[in-house]
Amino acid sequence: MPTGLLIKYFLRVDADGLFHTYPHRGGPFKSLEETQEAIDTYHANRIKIKYLGELSKEDRYVWHKLYWRDGTRKNSKEALDAMMNLxxxxxxxxxxxxxxxxxxxxxxxxxxxxxxxxxxxxxxxxxxxxxxxxxxxxxxxxxxxxxxxxxxxxxxxxxxxxxxxxxxxxxxxxxxxxxxxxxxxxxxxxxxxxxxxxxxxxxxxxxxxxxxxNRPISDEAFNKFIVVRDEDSLEAEEARVRRQFRIRSIADGHGARGKYIVPAKRVQA
CATH class of the missing domain: 3.10.450 (Nuclear Transport Factor 2; Chain: A,)
Incomplete structure (x- = not known):
């Protein structure tokens, strides 16, 4: 199950020692490493072509924080539907x-x-x-x-x-x-x-x-995969993540990350 994806892959090794993927991602492949590379490349290409494009640093930060690698918003109805349809x-x-x-x-x-x-x-x-x-x-x-x-x-x-x-x-x-x-x-x-x-x-x-x-699903997994938040909650979360990015960017501009810089005292005339 690749990290950050709502999908699970199954592999079959045939009589010739070649690897087949389910869902199909090309091949058959000669090794497990080659198979893994093909799966990763497939999803990386989808991300690059369909979602990232020419995003700003701030938008990329938001994307990595709030979106699955296939481009669906975490905790959205779209993400739940995508998981359930697989x-x-x-x-x-x-x-x-x-x-x-x-x-x-x-x-x-x-x-x-x-x-x-x-x-x-x-x-x-x-x-x-x-x-x-x-x-x-x-x-x-x-x-x-x-x-x-x-x-x-x-x-x-x-x-x-x-x-x-x-x-x-x-x-x-x-x-x-x-x-x-x-x-x-x-x-x-x-x-x-x-x-x-x-x-x-x-x-x-x-x-x-x-x-x-049946094995119970953990609270963490339930909140991560199953919980669907309304549009207002999703927008508020995105606004919070954008503020977080801007605060960090300002801190980086002063040579420190996440620290308050004490201003110099004024010299009395």
């Missing part, structure tokens, strides 16, 4: 299906192509869980195979483990029909599960002890 779930499904296609030699009309994520439930096992993973997710996905296919409903299980990087694995893929009613202690009726297929079914919890174990 779909990391869809991107990781695309990534894992491409990996599945390659590993099973599914090409052209045999290859899966995701059209839509229909339903999604993430689960975070507790510390004493039988599952050795950070999280697992159950999804129903509409996917097609070939140009003439209207799409079929799939059940997918994705497991995430921690390490130097988050690692995602496709641990179950199965077609489901209206007759399927597979068991899952976690999803309930939100996701249609296959029958007779191995996947993590969750862990039944004693009555009265059920609780939400």
């Amino acid at each position: 779909d990391p779930t869809l991107e990781v499904v695309k990534c894992l299906l491409d990996k599945h296609n390659e590993e099973h030699h599914l090409f052209e009309d045999l290859a899966y192509e995701v059209k839509e994520v229909v339903s999604y439930k993430a689960h975070f096992p507790e510390n004493d869980s039988q599952y050795e993973c950070r999280s697992f997710s159950h999804l129903n996905v509409l996917a097609k195979r070939g140009l003439n296919d209207d799409g079929n409903l799939l059940f997918i299980e994705i497991t995430c483990t921690d390490g130097e990087f988050e690692e995602y694995a496709l641990t179950c893929l199965s077609a489901v029909s209206s007759d399927d009613n597979g068991e899952c202690c976690e999803c309930g009726d939100d996701v249609k599960h296959p029958t007779g297929v191995e996947y993590k079914k969750g862990e039944a919890k004693p009555h009265g002890r059920c609780k939400c174990i």
Whole structure:
């Protein structure tokens, strides 16, 4: 997740050792460093061409303080909409299906192509869980195979483990029909599960002890990404940042930053 951007990237390494990015940013690339450079360059070029232009020093200061690197104003409705419209779930499904296609030699009309994520439930096992993973997710996905296919409903299980990087694995893929009613202690009726297929079914919890174990978002992250301020608050914040810049500029002109310069005493005649 690049610093200062409302976006998360997933990387896939193919059988030839080449790196693919999701969302797509060119490539494939020969190394992780080359991949990172391509991602950074993509966003740097967007900033340079679309947003910075010939801004004054003051406007640049304001931009770096109050805007995300993609040019959206922090804590604005536009920024929240941009974050909500990005779909990391869809991107990781695309990534894992491409990996599945390659590993099973599914090409052209045999290859899966995701059209839509229909339903999604993430689960975070507790510390004493039988599952050795950070999280697992159950999804129903509409996917097609070939140009003439209207799409079929799939059940997918994705497991995430921690390490130097988050690692995602496709641990179950199965077609489901209206007759399927597979068991899952976690999803309930939100996701249609296959029958007779191995996947993590969750862990039944004693009555009265059920609780939400999704990771809570921190107050800092909530204020940074989720809170939307009204136009008056955004304008007042920009005015404060501009005053801050001008005060610092005046201080720099006296040879010191942020310090009050005591004027010389007048000599009495």
